[in-house]
Amino acid sequence: MQELGHADRGADLRQELEAAPELPRRRIGDVGIVGIATGMVGGVVDVMERDDAHDRQRREPPQLHHATEHAGAIERVDQTLALTERRLAQCHHEDSPIDHCKQSTCPRQEQTCGCITSNAFGRLQCGVQGFWQCRSARPARPVAPIAALAGFVGADRVDSEPAAALRGTAYETATGMATLVRTPGVAENRPRMSEIERGPAVALTPPPLSPGATGLSSAEAARRLGEVGANELDRGDGTSAWRILAGQLTSPIVLLMLGAALISGILREVADAIAIAAIVVLNAVVGFLQEYRAERAVLALRSMTAPRARVLRDGRAATVAAREVVPGDVLLLEAGDIVAADAALVEAHALRASEAALTGESTPVDKLATPASADAALAERHDRVLLGTSIAAGTGRAVVTATGMATELGRIARLLETAEDEPTPLQRRLAQVSRMLLYATVAIVAVFAAAGLVRGAAAFDVFLSAVSLAVAAVPEGLPAIVTIALAIGVHRMVVRNALVRKLPAVETLGCATVICTDKTGTLTTGAMAVRELWGPDHEALLDAAAACCDAELGADLRGGIGDPTELAILAEAALRDIQRDAIERERPRALVEPFDPATKRMAIRRGDGIWYVKGALEAVAPSCTAGLTGAHEAAIQLAARGLRVLAVAVGDAPDALVLRGLIGVADPPRPEAIEAVAAARAAGIRTVMITGDHPATAQVIARELGILRPGDSAAELVHARATPEDKLRIVRAWKARGAIVAMTGDGVNDAPALREAHVGVAMGRTGTEVTREVADIVLADDNFASIVAAIREGRGIFDNIRKALVYLLSGNVAELAVMLIASLAGLPLPLLPLQLLWINLVTDGLPALALVMDPTEADAMNRPPRPPAEPILGRPEWHAIAVTGVLLTAVTVAVFAWALATSDLVRARSLAFAVLVFGQLFRSFASRSTTRVFWQVGAFSNLVLLAVVTVSVVLQLVIHNVPATGALFDIAALAPGDAALCLGLGIVPVTVVEVAKLLRHRGA
Incomplete structure (x- = not known):
C-alpha cells in the first residue's frame, strides 16, 4: 500500500493545527541554506543505501515483521553532517532569526524544535528550521521539490524512535510534504523516483504545533490557555428551575383550576380551595421533576471528560488538570487513560481505543500514527484520539489539535443544545381540550352571569352561582388522571424492560x-460469533485458529477477556470439543508474533515446532504454498454477506504455510x-x-x-x-x-x-x-423487542386515557347542563360547589382511575398508528359524551324538579346529587368501549373498576346518612325508598347506551 502526496490532508490538518496562536514569521538565514544543502546530500546517500536494501529484499522471502536496519547509511550521513551540525549548534545566538526564539531554539536541540537527525528527512527539517522560529515560519516556494525529496527519503524509516514519531503522522502531513507509507515486507510497493516526481509539489510548512520530544513549556502552555480558554465543555444557558416550575402552571386547565381555587378561598370555601390547590401542586411537582432531569444532559457530557492528563511539559512527563491542556500539548497515552482532548497521533505502539460512545463502534479500534484519508468518517480516523474516549491497550503520544467545545465531544454538546424538545402528541391534544374547556367555561359563565343580572338577581348570588358553574365545568381530576395513567404505563413498561x-x-x-x-x-446480540467456516476440514481449521488466539473465554462460553473475534473462535471451538486448555498443555507456546495493524496478521509458534498464523487473507496468502484454491472467491462471497473474514494457516516455517481455511464472524x-x-x-x-x-x-x-x-x-x-x-x-x-x-x-x-x-x-x-x-x-x-413491546403498552395507555377523558367530560357536560337548565328555568341551584367538587374528584375521579387500568386490547398492534393530527376526542367520542351527558342531565333535572315540587330544597338537592353520582358510576362500565357492551369487553377483566364502583356507591350512601358529612355537604339522609329511586334512575343512562350499542352491532 502506498500513499503519495497528502496535500489535501495536510491542508485540513493545517487548518486545525494553525488554530493555535501563531508566532512571528522569520526570514531565511544563511544557516537554512547550509541545512538544505546538507539535507540534499544526506538524502542522496540514503536513497542509494535504500535501493541496495530494496534489491536484497526482493530476493529474500517475506518476514512476519519488518526489522530492516540502515545503520551503515546513517553512520555515513552522520560523518558527513557532523561539522555542519556543530556549526548550527553554535550559531543560535549569532543569527537574529534564531536569537529571537523565546526558548532554546537550536535546531539540534530537540526540546523545542522536535528535530530528528537520524535520517536525511530529519536533517533537512533541522536545517530548514535554522531560518524559522522552530514551528511558526513558512519557507519560500522554491524549496518545494526538496520537500518532496525529503518525504521520499525519510517516509519509511521505522528503526529510529524519533523518526517513527514523525513518519507518516499528522505532524509530517501538516507540512504538506509528499509522503510514502510503506507496508513492511511488501517490496513491490516501492515506487521509483519518477513516481514521486509526478506527485504534487508542495511547500514545506512546519506546523504551528510541534510534536517534539519535550512538548510545550509551562510558559507557552499558560499563554495558550489564556488565549484559547480552558479545556472544558460549556454548561450552556439551559433552563432555570424557576422557569421550569412556572411552565407547569401556565396550561389553560391549570389556570382555570387556580382561578377556581382563588375564588373558593375568597368565598371562604376552604375545603374546595385546598382540594383544588393540592391537585395543581401535585401535578406541578411531577412535571417539574421530569423536565429538570432532562436539563442535566450537558452536565453528564462534562462527566465523560478526564479530570487529569499526562503531558510533556518542559521536557518532562507531567500530570496536569485536564482543563489546562492546550492545543500543541503532547499527550502521553497508555491503557486505561481517558483521552483529555482531540489529538493527532505521532506515536502508536499496539494502541487501541474504545470509541463506542462517540462513533458507535462496539469493539476497540486500532490506532496508527499514519494519516487517514482526508474524507474518512469519524470511525475510520485511525490517526486520531478523541476527547472522552478511553485507551483500551497499548501506548502512544499525540499532539492536541482541539480542546473544549472545539472537540468532537464539544461539537456534539452544541448539537445537543440545538436539538429542541417539543410537546408530545398527547400534550398537544390535551392542550387543545384544555383551551376548549377554558373558552367554553368563560363563555358559559359569562352568559349565565349576564342572564342572572338581567333577571334582577342579587350580584352576590349571581357570583356564587357562576363559581359553582365554573367548578362544574372544570374536570379537576383530569391532570391527576393523566399523570396516574402514564404512571401505570411506566409500571407496565418496566415489566417489558x-x-x-x-x-x-x-x-x-x-x-x-x-x-x-x-x-x-x-x-444484534452485541457479541461476535462464528457464522461460516470454509475449508476441507472444519475441525482442523478451528483447532489451528484456537491455537493462534490470546483471548480467555468465559466459563459459560459467553464473554471473557480479549479480542471479541478470538472469543467467538474459542466459543465455536469449545462447542466442537476443541479445548484451549488442552492446546496449551500439549503444545505450549514457544514464540508469539502479536497482531500488528500494519501487517494485519498474528502468528504463534508452539512447542511442536508448527507455526499457526491467522489474519486477513491478503496478509496470510503470500506466505502460503498450498490450500489457496478457491480461497479468494470464498472470501469475497463471505465478505458480501457482511462477515469479517479471517484466514488461518499452519506450517513448519512462517513463509511456507498451508491455508487451513476461512472463518466468517459477525455480530448475529x-x-x-x-x-x-x-x-x-x-x-x-x-x-x-x-x-x-x-x-x-x-x-x-x-x-x-x-x-x-x-x-x-x-x-x-x-x-x-x-x-x-x-x-x-x-x-x-x-x-x-x-x-x-x-x-x-x-x-x-x-x-x-x-x-x-x-x-x-x-x-x-x-x-x-x-x-x-x-x-x-x-x-x-x-433489546429492540422491548421497544416494540413498549409501543404496544403505549397504545393501550392512550386508549385508556381516551376512555377516562370521555367519562370525565360526559359527567362535566351533565353537571353544566343541570346548572344551566335550573338557572334558565328560575330554579335554585341543584348542586352546591362542594357537591360538584365531590363528584369531580371522587365519584368521577376514582372510576376514571380504574378505567386507565384497563388491559391493552388484543388488537392494539394490528392497527396502524394514529395520525399525529388526530384529536384525542374524535367524532365517536364526542357522540358518546353528548348522548350520555343528555341522559344524565335528563334524569337529574327530572328528579330535582319533582322533589322540589313535592318537598323542600335540601331533599331535592340530595336526590339530584345522588342520582347524578349513581348515574356517573354505573356509566363507567359503558365507557370501556364505544362499540362493544361491557360483558363483551369482559365484565371481570377489570376488577379494579368493579371494586371502585362498589366502594363509591357505599361512600355516597355514607355521606348522606352520617350527620357530620350530611351537614358538610348540606344534604339530607336518604330513606330506603329514596335510595332505591336514585339507584334505579342511575341505571337508566348506562342501560340506554348499552342497548344502543347492541342495536348498532346487529344493524352492522
Whole structure:
C-alpha cells in the first residue's frame, strides 16, 4: 500500500493545527541554506543505501515483521553532517532569526524544535528550521521539490524512535510534504523516483504545533490557555428551575383550576380551595421533576471528560488538570487513560481505543500514527484520539489539535443544545381540550352571569352561582388522571424492560410511526460469533485458529477477556470439543508474533515446532504454498454477506504455510429482534437502521432482520457510517414528513438525535450517562423487542386515557347542563360547589382511575398508528359524551324538579346529587368501549373498576346518612325508598347506551 502526496490532508490538518496562536514569521538565514544543502546530500546517500536494501529484499522471502536496519547509511550521513551540525549548534545566538526564539531554539536541540537527525528527512527539517522560529515560519516556494525529496527519503524509516514519531503522522502531513507509507515486507510497493516526481509539489510548512520530544513549556502552555480558554465543555444557558416550575402552571386547565381555587378561598370555601390547590401542586411537582432531569444532559457530557492528563511539559512527563491542556500539548497515552482532548497521533505502539460512545463502534479500534484519508468518517480516523474516549491497550503520544467545545465531544454538546424538545402528541391534544374547556367555561359563565343580572338577581348570588358553574365545568381530576395513567404505563413498561424517565413518553411511544435504531447490541446480540467456516476440514481449521488466539473465554462460553473475534473462535471451538486448555498443555507456546495493524496478521509458534498464523487473507496468502484454491472467491462471497473474514494457516516455517481455511464472524441478529421488526411492520411502523458499521454489513443485517425487503429503498431504511449530524438530520427529515419518531442510541454521538426525536430510547447496559440523561426511556436489556413491546403498552395507555377523558367530560357536560337548565328555568341551584367538587374528584375521579387500568386490547398492534393530527376526542367520542351527558342531565333535572315540587330544597338537592353520582358510576362500565357492551369487553377483566364502583356507591350512601358529612355537604339522609329511586334512575343512562350499542352491532 502506498500513499503519495497528502496535500489535501495536510491542508485540513493545517487548518486545525494553525488554530493555535501563531508566532512571528522569520526570514531565511544563511544557516537554512547550509541545512538544505546538507539535507540534499544526506538524502542522496540514503536513497542509494535504500535501493541496495530494496534489491536484497526482493530476493529474500517475506518476514512476519519488518526489522530492516540502515545503520551503515546513517553512520555515513552522520560523518558527513557532523561539522555542519556543530556549526548550527553554535550559531543560535549569532543569527537574529534564531536569537529571537523565546526558548532554546537550536535546531539540534530537540526540546523545542522536535528535530530528528537520524535520517536525511530529519536533517533537512533541522536545517530548514535554522531560518524559522522552530514551528511558526513558512519557507519560500522554491524549496518545494526538496520537500518532496525529503518525504521520499525519510517516509519509511521505522528503526529510529524519533523518526517513527514523525513518519507518516499528522505532524509530517501538516507540512504538506509528499509522503510514502510503506507496508513492511511488501517490496513491490516501492515506487521509483519518477513516481514521486509526478506527485504534487508542495511547500514545506512546519506546523504551528510541534510534536517534539519535550512538548510545550509551562510558559507557552499558560499563554495558550489564556488565549484559547480552558479545556472544558460549556454548561450552556439551559433552563432555570424557576422557569421550569412556572411552565407547569401556565396550561389553560391549570389556570382555570387556580382561578377556581382563588375564588373558593375568597368565598371562604376552604375545603374546595385546598382540594383544588393540592391537585395543581401535585401535578406541578411531577412535571417539574421530569423536565429538570432532562436539563442535566450537558452536565453528564462534562462527566465523560478526564479530570487529569499526562503531558510533556518542559521536557518532562507531567500530570496536569485536564482543563489546562492546550492545543500543541503532547499527550502521553497508555491503557486505561481517558483521552483529555482531540489529538493527532505521532506515536502508536499496539494502541487501541474504545470509541463506542462517540462513533458507535462496539469493539476497540486500532490506532496508527499514519494519516487517514482526508474524507474518512469519524470511525475510520485511525490517526486520531478523541476527547472522552478511553485507551483500551497499548501506548502512544499525540499532539492536541482541539480542546473544549472545539472537540468532537464539544461539537456534539452544541448539537445537543440545538436539538429542541417539543410537546408530545398527547400534550398537544390535551392542550387543545384544555383551551376548549377554558373558552367554553368563560363563555358559559359569562352568559349565565349576564342572564342572572338581567333577571334582577342579587350580584352576590349571581357570583356564587357562576363559581359553582365554573367548578362544574372544570374536570379537576383530569391532570391527576393523566399523570396516574402514564404512571401505570411506566409500571407496565418496566415489566417489558423499558424504564421510563419522562411520563409523556409512555403514550408518545404508542403513536410512533418510525423507529430509528442502532444495530450493534440492539438489533444484534452485541457479541461476535462464528457464522461460516470454509475449508476441507472444519475441525482442523478451528483447532489451528484456537491455537493462534490470546483471548480467555468465559466459563459459560459467553464473554471473557480479549479480542471479541478470538472469543467467538474459542466459543465455536469449545462447542466442537476443541479445548484451549488442552492446546496449551500439549503444545505450549514457544514464540508469539502479536497482531500488528500494519501487517494485519498474528502468528504463534508452539512447542511442536508448527507455526499457526491467522489474519486477513491478503496478509496470510503470500506466505502460503498450498490450500489457496478457491480461497479468494470464498472470501469475497463471505465478505458480501457482511462477515469479517479471517484466514488461518499452519506450517513448519512462517513463509511456507498451508491455508487451513476461512472463518466468517459477525455480530448475529437477535432472534427476538426479527420477530419484533415483523410485529412493528404489521403495526404500520417503519424500522430504520442507523449504524456506524460498513454499508455492506449494515444492508446484510437489515435483510436478515426483515428491515430491508425486496422493493424497499436501502437509502431510506439503512444508514451506515452515520455521524452525529447525520443522525440528527435523519430524525428531523422524518419529523418534517409528519412522522412520530422514536430514536434509540447508546453513545454520546446519539445524544442530539435522541433529544430531537419525539421519544429518545437509550440503552441501559451499554449506554453512556449522557444518553440516559437525554433519553425518555431506557431499555434495561438493550433489546429492540422491548421497544416494540413498549409501543404496544403505549397504545393501550392512550386508549385508556381516551376512555377516562370521555367519562370525565360526559359527567362535566351533565353537571353544566343541570346548572344551566335550573338557572334558565328560575330554579335554585341543584348542586352546591362542594357537591360538584365531590363528584369531580371522587365519584368521577376514582372510576376514571380504574378505567386507565384497563388491559391493552388484543388488537392494539394490528392497527396502524394514529395520525399525529388526530384529536384525542374524535367524532365517536364526542357522540358518546353528548348522548350520555343528555341522559344524565335528563334524569337529574327530572328528579330535582319533582322533589322540589313535592318537598323542600335540601331533599331535592340530595336526590339530584345522588342520582347524578349513581348515574356517573354505573356509566363507567359503558365507557370501556364505544362499540362493544361491557360483558363483551369482559365484565371481570377489570376488577379494579368493579371494586371502585362498589366502594363509591357505599361512600355516597355514607355521606348522606352520617350527620357530620350530611351537614358538610348540606344534604339530607336518604330513606330506603329514596335510595332505591336514585339507584334505579342511575341505571337508566348506562342501560340506554348499552342497548344502543347492541342495536348498532346487529344493524352492522
